[in-house]
Amino acid sequence: MLFTTAFLISIPFLWMVSLSLKPPGEVFRSGFSFLPEQWHAFENYRAALTSVPLPRFLLNGVLICSTILVCQIAVCAPAAYALAKLEFRGxxxxxxxxxxxxxxPHQVLALPLFVLCWQLGILNSFAALVLPFVVSPFGIFLFRQFFRSIPDDIIHAARLDGFSEIAIVFRIMLPMAWPAALSFGILxxxxxxxxxxxxxxxxxxxxxMPPTLGVIAFRNEESGNxxxxxxxxxxxxVAPLVLAFLAAQKWFVEGLTAGGVK
Incomplete structure (x- = not known):
């Protein structure tokens, strides 16, 4: 059953890869075959890389995603630590x-976020793509659940050694929670x-433009039909995401499940 479900989910991706290997004459045929009769992969991938600045879109995606992730960890880890280990009212x-x-849903907040970015004067900039995602409720929840599984004696010992609360978060708690950090990073x-x-x-x-928006611009302006x-x-x-997940799937599952054990 699990294999069947995985196969059904993978069909659109297999179809996408298949079409990227075919010439225009084979794309709209009534029958379907994964491998093309006439290979057109070099021409298709060369057009994808040269017709529009796809490498630039990919680089934008790397810069945006890495900046968002760093900011999210910098905000979510201290917040999760406070909710997990500190006693305070409320x-x-x-x-x-x-x-x-x-x-x-994030889409519900689109209008107020748009107004906020407009008032800050950061629309049509990288800052507008990063700012709305700096705080992640899921990140706070995931780190809190993992931090709760870490013994309090470790925190008490760190305080006796003169560590500040911020130092405890980034020098002790976060390194111990690297499976959760890796899982959150992938997500x-x-x-x-x-x-x-x-x-x-x-x-x-x-x-x-990030990669997804860049592909739309490529479709509308260059590729036509x-x-x-x-x-x-x-x-x-899609390829970088698949490769990253396959390389880190073991730690990804561990990070999602470890926080559930107290």
């Missing part, structure tokens, strides 16, 4: 607010690498 109420924030990068909704609102200049280069570009956009 702690449970704040955690309830984090859980409520998990239920709110964060995949989410923002694939995000189309907010970049479509926040930026207009082509040199600022020639789906081969379009599918080649989409394959190049």
């Amino acid at each position: 702690r449970q109420a704040m955690f309830v607010l984090v859980l409520v924030a998990l239920l709110i 964060s990068v995949v989410s923002h690498w694939n995000d189309l909704f907010w970049p479509l609102i926040a930026v207009r200049d082509q040199h600022l 020639d789906l081969g280069p379009l599918m080649a570009g989409a394959t190049l956009v």
Whole structure:
């Protein structure tokens, strides 16, 4: 059953790779074969890389996703530590607010975020693509659950050694929670690498576009009905995510499950 489900989910990706290898004449045939009769992969991938600045879009995606991830860890780890290990009035109420924030789709906040970015004067810039995602309720929740599994004696010993609370977070707690950090990093990068909704609102200049928005510009402006280069570009956009997940899947699962054991 699991194999069947995985196969059904992978069909669109296999189809995408197949179309990226075919010439225009084979794309719209009634029958389907994964391997083309006439290989057109070199032409399709060359067009994907040269017709539009796809390498620039990929570089934008790397810069945006890495900046968002660094900012999220810098904000979420101290917040999660406070909710997990510090005693203060209103702690449970704040955690309830984090859980409520998990239920709110990001698209609901698009209009107030757009107005905020407009008032700050950062629309059509990299800052507009990063600022709305600096705080991640899921990141706070995930790190809190993992931090709760770390014994309090370690924190007490660090305090006796003169560590500040911030030092405890980034020099002790976060290194011990690296499986959770890796899992959150994969989820964060995949989410923002694939995000189309907010970049479509926040930026207009082509040199600022992330990969997903860049592929749309490629489709509208250059490829027309020639789906081969379009599918080649989409394959190049998806490939880094697949390779990263396959390389880190063991730690990804460990990070998601370890926080559930107290």
